[in-house]
Amino acid sequence: MHEALGQLHHRFSQQRLAPELGTTTAGTAWSGGPTSTGHPVPDVLNMHHKSFYYVPVAVSGSPSSQEVETYKARLTGDIWLADAPVVGDAWTTPKSTFWLVGHPHNATIFHWFDIYGYRIAGGTTYTKYEDSIHDALSVGWRNAVPAYSELPSHQIAHIVGGRGYVW
Numbered sequence: 001m002h003e004a005l006g007q008l009h010h011r012f013s014q015q016r017l018a019p020e021l022g023t024t025t026a027g028t029a030w031s032g033g034p035t036s037t038g039h040p041v042p043d044v045l046n047m048h049h050k051s052f053y054y055v056p057v058a059v060s061g062s063p064s065s066q067e068v069e070t071y072k073a074r075l076t077g078d079i080w081l082a083d084a085p086v087v088g089d090a091w092t093t094p095k096s097t098f099w100l101v102g103h104p105h106n107a108t109i110f111h112w113f114d115i116y117g118y119r120i121a122g123g124t125t126y127t128k129y130e131d132s133i134h135d136a137l138s139v140g141w142r143n144a145v146p147a148y149s150e151l152p153s154h155q156i157a158h159i160v161g162g163r164g165y166v167w
Contacts, residue, residue, distance in 0.1 A: 001014075001017045001021060001028075001041060001044060001045070001087070001112070002014050002017060002132070003085075003114035003116075003130045003132060004045065004085045004087050004114045005017075005045070005048055005049065007084075007085045007114065007116055008048075008049045008051075008084065008085070010048050010049060012048065017044060019034075020034075020035075020040075020044050020047070021033065021035075021040040021041065021044050022034045022035065022040050023040075027110055027111075027112075028040060028041065028112055030056075030089050030110075030163045030164065031056075039056040039166075041054075041056070041087055041089070041112065041166050042054035042055055042056050042166045045087070045166065051084075052082055052084060054087075054166050054167065055166065055167065056164055056165075056166050057070075057071075057074070057164050057165055057166070057167060058163070058164040059071070059157060059160050059161050059162070059163065059164045059165065060161060060162070061161050061162040062158075062161060063157045063158055063161045067157060068153070068154045068157040068158075071153065071156070071157040071160075071165065072125045072153045072154075072157075074086065074165075074167045075115065075118050075125070075127060075153060075167075076118055076125070077167075078167050079115075079116070079117055079118055084167075085114055085115055085116050086115040086165055086166065086167045087112060087113070087114060087115065087165060087166040087167075088112070088113050088115055088129065088156060088159070088160045088165045088166075089110070089111070089112050089160055089163035089164055089165065089166075090103075090109065090110065090111045090112075090113060090159045090160055090163070091108075091109075091110055091159075091160070091161065091162045091163045092105075092108070092109050092159060093107075093108045093109075094106050094107070094108070096158075096159070097158060098151070098155040098156075098158050098159050099159065100113065100129075100131060100145075100149070100151070100159060101131070101145065101146060101149035101151065102131070102133070102134075102141070102144035102145035102146060102149075103133070103141075103144075103145065104141055104144075110163070111131075111133065113129050113130065113131050113132070114129060114130040114132075115127055115128070115129045115130075115156075115165070116128055116129065116130055118153065119150070124152055124153075125152070125153040126150045126151065126152055126153060127150060127151055127152075127153045127156040128148065128149075128150045129148070129149060129150070129151075129156070130147060130148055131145050131146070131147065131148075131149060133145040134146060134147040135147070
């Protein structure tokens, strides 16, 4: 949230946003918590940025080709047309096929991340994202995580599978 709102020129500390999101030591939920619709991330984005309306999109645990293509269309639409970030909610396990860059493959991880851009090369759409783990002192493996990375967008659609994204 801190990174996504920063892209929208709103500066809030994580300490301020955490109570609004219902964040606990276990993290920020995909759904549930103290917000009006029960989806804390889009609700807090909408509370602080009024130019457009964010909505959550659930993605099945094994995304279909249609879900992957829909993600790509929304990614390029939000960033190219609206100049607005997308926010992903990763869910990876030791059985996952894809992981965010630097994240361990031997643990179950739920993690919100800011998607700020994309590029298309050779017919492949790549998602550019910012990962707040890179400077999280409470995370032992943070040094393996770069601040900014990109992955093929079909991989991101699988990484958020079982949770979703906000656009």
